[in-house]
Amino acid sequence: MIYKLTYYFIYLLAKKRNPDPLFYSAGVVAFMQLIHFLFPFVLVRAFFDIRILPTFSDTYFINKLMVMPFLLIWLIIVHWRYKKHLKEIEEKFSGKKVITLRNGLIVFGSLIIPLVISILLLTN
Amino acid sequence: MLSKDPIVQAPAFSQSYNGYAYAWNNPLKYNDPSGYANALSQDAYIPYEDRRGGWGGPVYDPMSEVFSRSWSRNPHNTVTSLAGYSMSYNWIRAWWPSTPPDGDNPGPESSNLLPTSHVGLFGLQSAYQANLGVTFFNRPQREAFAQGGGTPDWVNRTIGATSATNGYFQAGYLNDAKQTYKYAQRINGKVRSANTITRANRISSLSSAKNLSRVGGGLTFLAAGATVYDGLTGEAGWQNHHTADLAVTGAIYLTAASFPVVGWIAGGLYFAADLTTQYYTGKSITQNLFNP
Numbered sequence: 001m002i003y004k005l006t007y008y009f010i011y012l013l014a015k016k017r018n019p020d021p022l023f024y025s026a027g028v029v030a031f032m033q034l035i036h037f038l039f040p041f042v043l044v045r046a047f048f049d050i051r052i053l054p055t056f057s058d059t060y061f062i063n064k065l066m067v068m069p070f071l072l073i074w075l076i077i078v079h080w081r082y083k084k085h086l087k088e089i090e091e092k093f094s095g096k097k098v099i100t101l102r103n104g105l106i107v108f109g110s111l112i113i114p115l116v117i118s119i120l121l122l123t124n
Numbered sequence: 125m126l127s128k129d130p131i132v133q134a135p136a137f138s139q140s141y142n143g144y145a146y147a148w149n150n151p152l153k154y155n156d157p158s159g160y161a162n163a164l165s166q167d168a169y170i171p172y173e174d175r176r177g178g179w180g181g182p183v184y185d186p187m188s189e190v191f192s193r194s195w196s197r198n199p200h201n202t203v204t205s206l207a208g209y210s211m212s213y214n215w216i217r218a219w220w221p222s223t224p225p226d227g228d229n230p231g232p233e234s235s236n237l238l239p240t241s242h243v244g245l246f247g248l249q250s251a252y253q254a255n256l257g258v259t260f261f262n263r264p265q266r267e268a269f270a271q272g273g274g275t276p277d278w279v280n281r282t283i284g285a286t287s288a289t290n291g292y293f294q295a296g297y298l299n300d301a302k303q304t305y306k307y308a309q310r311i312n313g314k315v316r317s318a319n320t321i322t323r324a325n326r327i328s329s330l331s332s333a334k335n336l337s338r339v340g341g342g343l344t345f346l347a348a349g350a351t352v353y354d355g356l357t358g359e360a361g362w363q364n365h366h367t368a369d370l371a372v373t374g375a376i377y378l379t380a381a382s383f384p385v386v387g388w389i390a391g392g393l394y395f396a397a398d399l400t401t402q403y404y405t406g407k408s409i410t411q412n413l414f415n416p
Contacts, residue, residue, distance in 0.1 A: 023338045027345035027377070034349050038356045053357040060365070060411060061402045063358065064350035071349040075342060115352070122355070122362040 003029050004089050005098075006107045007082050012099055022086065026079035032111050033078070034071070039114045046121035340380050340388045343395065348373040365410035372410070 010025035041052050056066035082089070128143035139148040147156045348370055355366035372394060380387020394409075401409045 020338055020341070024341050024377075024380075027341050031345060031349055031352075034352060038352065042356050051357065051359075053353075055354070055358050058359065059406075060354060060358075061398075061408055063354045064347070067350040067353045068346045071346050071353075072342065075345055118356055119362045119367070 002106070002110050003033065004082075004085075004092065005103060006032055006110070008089050008093055009098055009103055009107050011086075022083050023079055026082055027075060028111070029082065030071070030075045030078040034074070035111065035115050035118070039118060042118040042121055340384065340391055341377065344373050344377040344380065344387075344391055347395070348377065364414040365408065368410040368413065369408065 007025045007029045010028045011021050014021035014024045038053070044050050044052060055063055057063045139145060142149070351366055351369045351373065355362040355370075373391075376387055376391040376394065379390060398409050401407070401412060405412055407415070
């Protein structure tokens with residue numbers, strides 16, 4: 001539900017100016033899903049000092065490059081999946097005002113709060 | 125007497141160039157009462173969604189739609205036709221005469237003749253775009269559109285002829301064969317040459333923009349995601365340079381969403397700079413800033 005709201009919210013925001021708003025909204029949703037996916041692992045690491053997820057390299061840049069293909073696959077899956085269900089999402093929100101302060105807080109809160117908590121827990 | 129059609133009524137549809145074919149070799153669907161241009165057969169089925177305004181519902185002025193949509197969405201200020209062609213609005217205004225030439229002036233009614241772009245539709249275009257259909261509308265006809273309240277028969281025939289069926293470029297119904305005959309040769313030549321130019325504009329401005337937008341958006345997402353992954357799973361934990369990188373990529377992402385070109389330039393420059401810095405120092409820009 002939160003992902004659909006995020007997807008549609010960003011889509012409505014971006015579509016006035018961006019030539020491909022669906023892809024942008026898929027990017028935000030995929031990013032949000034990544035943060036939500038990592039959050040439990042961060043909690044486990046912070047409280048039990050157990051690292052579950054692997055790192056590919058100790059070098060920051062190399063590690064980023066190694067992770068990117070997986071993220072790219074995930075982004076494409078999210079894009080296709082949500083694009084396919086766009087009509088369904090539009091029907092779900094039809095008649096409702098989506099661009100509101102409340103929805104904005106929900107969307108960006110869901111994105112930022114777990115990220116900030118994760119950062120605070122793992123900051124040395 | 126058998127003679128070749130003087131009009132190429134739909135330049136993008138190859139059947140139009142066969143001057144001896146009757147109704148594009150599709151007499152079940154079209155007929156040709158005037159001998160100059162095809163009309164949709166009365167028996168042809170026109171899907172609901174292809175009718176502008178629905179069954180007898182309000183109909184719209186197609187010209188105002190064409191221009192307003194193109195105006196608002198097309199940075200090159202062009203009018204896009206069904207076939208994906210486009211021509212400049214200003215260019216149309218420049219050459220389109222306020223009264224017909226050749227001394228045959230039907231009066232003030234005809235001064236409102238406006239060309240919508242050329243007729244036709246490739247099948248992949250949606251029925252929505254069928255609203256950009258083409259014909260010549262004189263004042264009474266356009267008023268009939270504006271007033272709504274029932275769709276006149278000629279509108280249905282026009283719309284039907286400019287609608288899509290089964291994935292092929294469809295018809296162009298030119299409402300008034302006589303007027304068409306007078307203008308068609310000029311139009312065909314000028315529109316087609318203009319199309320060549322504006323099609324290139326369209327490709328560069330829209331298709332490439334979309335692809336570039338995807339690449340830019342995808343790269344910034346990947347950069348941000350990879351930064352978060354590294355920060356939250358890496359041995360050293362979350363560092364200041366992760367925060368800085370995330371802020372930079374987030375800013376680029378938001379910028380690219382609103383101002384794509386600025387976002388691409390900023391993102392591309394930052395990526396190139398980061399790559400270069402990494403190559404020469406072994407650290408990214410932000411790592412150098414926080415851990416020199």
